[in-house]
Amino acid sequence: MMSHVASHPWAAIIRRQLPLALLTILIVALAVPAAMLIAPAFTGRGPEPANTESAVPAWQQVPRDLSLPQGIAPLKDSAPVPWPDALGAQLNTTLQADGGGSFTGVVQDAATGQVLFDRGGAEARVPASNMKLLTAAAAVRAIGPDQRFSTRVVSGAEPGSVVLTGGGDVLLGAGESSRDGVLGHAGLATLAQLTVKALQESGVKGPVQVRLDDSLFTGPALNPTWSPDDVAAGETAPLFPLALNSARYDPAVTTGPRPQDAAMTAAEAFSAQLTTAAAAAGLSVTPGVVRGQAPESSKVLAEVQSATLRQQVDLMLQTSDNYLAEVLGRLAAVAAGQPGSNDGATATVFKQVQDLGIPTDGLRVADVSGLSLGNQVSAGQLAEIVRAITSGTDPSLRAAIGGFPVAGLTGTLGSRYTDASTERGAGLVRAKTGTLNSVIALSGYVVDADGRLLVFSFIGNGLQPGAAGNRTALDRTASALASCGCR
Structure with a gap:
């Protein structure tokens, strides 16, 4: 720091x-x-x-x-x-x-x-x-040190719609899941491929609409005691229960401004991966992502899991990542x-x-x-x-x-x-x-x-x-x- x-x-x-x-x-x-x-x-x-x-x-x-x-x-x-x-x-x-x-x-x-x-x-x-x-x-x-956080795609209320649901993993990668990684352990490309497979098995034919459910976290996305200058400099960012690269545009660049809507940034990246995977299977994806909570009776279509909490704590302490620390604090609150x-x-x-x-x-x-x-x-x-x-x-x-x-x-x-x-x-x-x-x-x-x-x-x-x-x-x-x- x-x-x-x-x-x-x-x-x-x-x-x-x-x-x-x-x-x-x-x-x-x-x-x-x-x-x-x-x-x-x-x-x-x-x-x-x-x-x-x-x-x-x-x-x-x-x-x-x-x-x-x-x-x-x-x-x-x-x-x-x-x-x-x-x-x-x-x-x-x-x-x-x-x-x-x-x-x-x-x-x-x-x-x-x-x-x-x-x-x-x-x-x-x-x-x-x-x-x-x-x-x-x-x-x-x-x-618990061995807990993992799931990012799921579930069936939406409307036919052909799917809901990307954040479960607390803010270390998502845009590509395929990296088994040995902490950052990028769960990948959106892998999630998209699993989603297309499930849609095919369900007989979905029409265009697929992507929705985003980031309702796990509540209240203000920014802590009111933080300096706006620190937020603008990228020391932290508005908090969401899913994000790419700990709310960074590029996993290799750990300084500078962060996405101000990390959940939507991740959802749009997922939609792009889903579009590519769906095209190969003869399906189409409707452009754009809208927010909306998953129905209580929704069916899980696909899921990827994060690195363990132990591994994420190690990363948080080693790199002193403010965003990850705040997310882990909120996840601890939910668990309690x-x-x-x-x-x-x-x-x-x-x-x-x-x-x-x-x-x-x-x-x-x-x-x-x-x-x-x-x-x-x-x-x-x-x-x-x-x-x-x-x-x-x-x-x-x-x-x-x-x-x-x-x-x-x-x-x-x-x-x-x-x-x-x-x-x-x-x-x-x-x-x-x-x-x-x-x-x-x-x-x-x-x-x-x-x-x-x-x-x-x-x-x-x-x-x-x-x-x-x-x-x-x-x-x-x-x-x-x-x-x-x-x-």
């Missing part, structure tokens, strides 16, 4: 010597794998890591070979917890604002919840896209029996945080993507969300682990942690970024040099817009955690 300890030798190697191909393999070797492999690492169960004579722990070294990874070795409960005074001395040095404003922050031991560093951790602040961590947790709990609206989404996210047992004092949920300046979340609350995801009592939340960007390698952290002051965190820090005009935040987790899993959140508010030192301060602070043997 936005401790001075000698650098580890492996970090310099990553930065200066490894080619891109090796970096790609290295991320697989270093990054936290699927939740089923990782969960024992966070609970302390399983075999202990092999002994090493090196002063640098095994998990912080470049692998000796490039064989397929087996996952991070389980962490030991006996690994020492950083001494708060020693840790604080380092973090208070690095966590300094560049110009105006200030940073708050919290670091906790994931296993015990012990607070190791607290600078204004209870102070409610604008979290920017760190808000998406709350949304990820709420969506996984309310919907609430309206699929702005108010339904914000109420559902708040309730899910509350149900996790996280104190909600001062918490204000104005939107679920983090674009709104009306959001108020403390560093302590964000650290607790990360702790719930990594090592809490609800195992379904492990589904959100894979979405945290990896420092220097993936997502919104891919181009960071590349200089001498931050390279110690490369490949180790896993965190969600957040940036608004005068706001910057970073919340995530790291295994420190002693093998202890730490969760953290740092939030800067009132900052000087564009001051480069603020992002560096966050990255240096997280890197200090990664290299900490603070005893």
